Amino acid sequence: MHEHGLARELLPQLKEIASSMGLARVKRMEMTLGALHGVTCEMLVHSFQHVFEGTALQGAEVNILLVEPGQEFLPPNSSQATTATGWELLVSLTGEE
Numbered sequence: 320m321h322e323h324g325l326a327r328e329l330l331p332q333l334k335e336i337a338s339s340m341g342l343a344r345v346k347r348m349e350m351t352l353g354a355l356h357g358v359t360c361e362m363l364v365h366s367f368q369h370v371f372e373g374t375a376l377q378g379a380e381v382n383i384l385l386v387e388p389g390q391e392f393l394p395p396n397s398s399q400a401t402t403a404t405g406w407e408l409l410v411s412l413t414g415e416e
Contacts, residue, residue, distance in 0.1 A: 321357060321358055322358045322359065322362040322363040322365070322366045323366040323369070323370075325356070325358060325363065325366070326363060326366035326367045326369070326370045327366075327370050329410075330370050330371075330374070330376075333345075333348070333376060333410065333412070334374060334375065334376070336410065336412055337375050337376065337412055337414065338375075340412065340414075341416045342375060342412065342414035342415065342416060343375060343414070343415055343416060344375050344378075344414050344415045345375055345376045345379045345412050345413070345414040346379060346380065346413055346414045346415065347379055347380045347381075347382070347412070347413045347414070348367070348376065348379050348380070348381050348382070348410060348411070348412050349382050349384075349395055349410070349411040349412075349413075350381070350382070350383045350384070350408070350409065350410050350411075351383075351384045351386060351392060351394065351395065351407050351408075351409040352383055352384070352385055352386070352407060352408055352409075353385075353386055353388070353403055353404060353405040353406040353407040353408065354385055354386065354387045354388070354405050355388065355404075355405035355406050356406070356408070360383040360385050363383060364381045364383060367379075367381050368381070375414070379412075379414070386403035386405070386407055387403060387405065388403055388404060388405035389402060389403065390402070390403045391403075394409055395409055395410075395411035396411065
């Protein structure tokens with residue numbers, strides 16, 4: 320399952336981001352993901368739920384926006400739209416310190 324592999328590969332970086340932000344617990348993860356990664360949002364959310372167990376991300380709400388090449392979208396923490404290449408992988412975490 321490609322989704323589970325992607326979730327496992329991203330976990331160390333997500334934990335590092337949460338730690339660098341001083342988050343003891345992550346409440347929400349927003350992700351913009353390019354369609355060329357070849358994953359489904361539902362399966363990726365399910366995979367994240369499994370790999371998050373026992374970490375500061377456990378129980379976090381996961382929202383994934385899948386963008387197609389050429390689609391305009393608003394990146395996290397930006398006020399200007401951009402055009403997707405299809406290979407995007409942008410993450411935003413919110414939580415408690």
